[in-house]
Amino acid sequence: MCNIYTLMAQSKGQLTLGYWAIRGLAEPSRLLLHYTKTPYNDEFYVQGDAPEYSRDEWFSKKSKLGLDFPNLPYLFDGDIKLTQSKTILCYLARKYHLMGKNxxxxxxxxxxxxxxxxxxxxxxxxxxxxxxxxxxxxxxxxxxxxxxxxxxxxxxxxxxxxxxxxxxxxxxxxxxxxxxxxxxxxxxxxxxxxxxxxxxxxxxxxxxxxLENYLKQEHAQRPLNNKVAIFGGTVIPRNKA
Ligand SMILES: N[C@@H](CCC(=O)N[C@@H](CS)C(=O)NCC(=O)O)C(=O)O
Missing domain, CATH: 1.20.1050.10 (Glutathione S-transferase Yfyf (Class Pi); Chain A, domain 2)
Incomplete structure (x- = not known):
């Protein structure tokens, strides 16, 4: 049900963020977690190659994670299990006092x-x-x-x-x-x-x-979209510093 990294992260009280191995809808939360230097576990799902573009890696786990509304991205924080990217971002922002002063x-x-x-x-x-x-x-x-x-x-x-x-x-x-x-x-x-x-x-x-290192390394090496996309399914080289 959970892989070894999730179990290790949970035993250390760490957060787990599950999503495709792309930027997509999880990247704002990843940026926030890196900014706050929060140790967390990225649980990546990889879409299969053409022509099938299988999503089985996710679908084989989708109903087994104890999520009320199974979807990607998801966040585990102890016994709190959330889906919906904006909900996850706002939850993390409240936790780390990044949701405004009033x-x-x-x-x-x-x-x-x-x-x-x-x-x-x-x-x-x-x-x-x-x-x-x-x-x-x-x-x-x-x-x-x-x-x-x-x-x-x-x-x-x-x-x-x-x-x-x-x-x-x-x-x-x-x-x-x-x-x-x-x-x-x-x-x-x-x-x-x-x-x-x-x-x-x-x-x-x-x-x-x-964020400097994260942006130049992990973030820059992650595709924007899943493999099935017409654009952004592979890493696009950038000229940005
Ligand atoms: N409104 C949801 C949309 C989630 C969504 O569409 N997730 C896509 C990836 S971006 C997915 O593959 N979900 C897995 C599924 O449908 O089982 C959110 O903002 O999180």
């Missing part, structure tokens, strides 16, 4: 988390299920949805004028916003040049000392 900040953080998640879902549509062909859908996504959303995030950052997206202290929103904007930039790095506040936010995030 109700107002928390509400805005939640909004940025949801808004970024919706953008990532749109990107998924292009990467996994293009309506026409990938090149056409990619261009259309960049020119419409992505342009519109980047402008909204840019205006938001400009308006709030804080050190991070929602506060002068880093919050859960920043891990989600960074990861999902960065995922979109995989399509075309130059898009960000038009948005100075957002560009500065991304740079600032990349320079966080606690």
């Amino acid at each position: 109700e107002r900040e928390e509400a805005v953080i939640s909004m940025i988390i949801d808004q970024s998640h919706d953008l990532r879902s749109e990107l998924n549509g292009v990467c996994y299920h293009p309506k026409e062909d990938f090149a056409t859908d990619k261009q259309q996504f960049i020119e419409t949805k992505l342009t519109e959303q980047l402008k909204l995030f840019e205006d938001f950052l400009k308006k709030t004028g804080k050190k991070w997206s929602c506060s002068d202290d880093i919050t859960a929103a920043d891990f989600q916003l960074f990861e999902y904007i960065d995922s979109c930039l995989m399509l075309d790095e130059s898009i960000i040049d038009k948005y100075s506040h957002l560009k500065n936010f991304m740079k600032h995030f990349r320079e966080i000392p606690e």
Whole structure:
């Protein structure tokens, strides 16, 4: 049911984060865990190769983990077992005091988390299920949805004028916003040049000392999407520092 690493992690009281061996919907939580220097166990599931792209590695365990709503990602923290990526991120953020200083900040953080998640879902549509062909859908996504959303995030950052997206202290929103904007930039790095506040936010995030190594190593070596995706199923080389 549980592998040896999960059992070892549980016996040490460590968290376990289960997900595909990709960035996908788990990476904001991984970034937060690395930022807080939390020892945790990544339980990776690997999708099979073409042409089947089997998900059996996950499906053979899916109903045996004691999850109320079995899905990936999942988080085990002692007897707390959670699914839903935003729930997991917010749970971790509350645990490590990264969910804002008051109700107002928390509400805005939640909004940025949801808004970024919706953008990532749109990107998924292009990467996994293009309506026409990938090149056409990619261009259309960049020119419409992505342009519109980047402008909204840019205006938001400009308006709030804080050190991070929602506060002068880093919050859960920043891990989600960074990861999902960065995922979109995989399509075309130059898009960000038009948005100075957002560009500065991304740079600032990349320079966080606690994350520098993780971003350059593990994170950079993990594909964005699963193998079955038309785009991002393998590691895309970057020029970023
Ligand atoms: N709303 C869910 C979506 C979860 C989801 O779609 N997970 C995909 C990977 S991104 C999956 O493969 N789930 C496993 C399953 O459906 O059994 C979340 O945000 O966590």
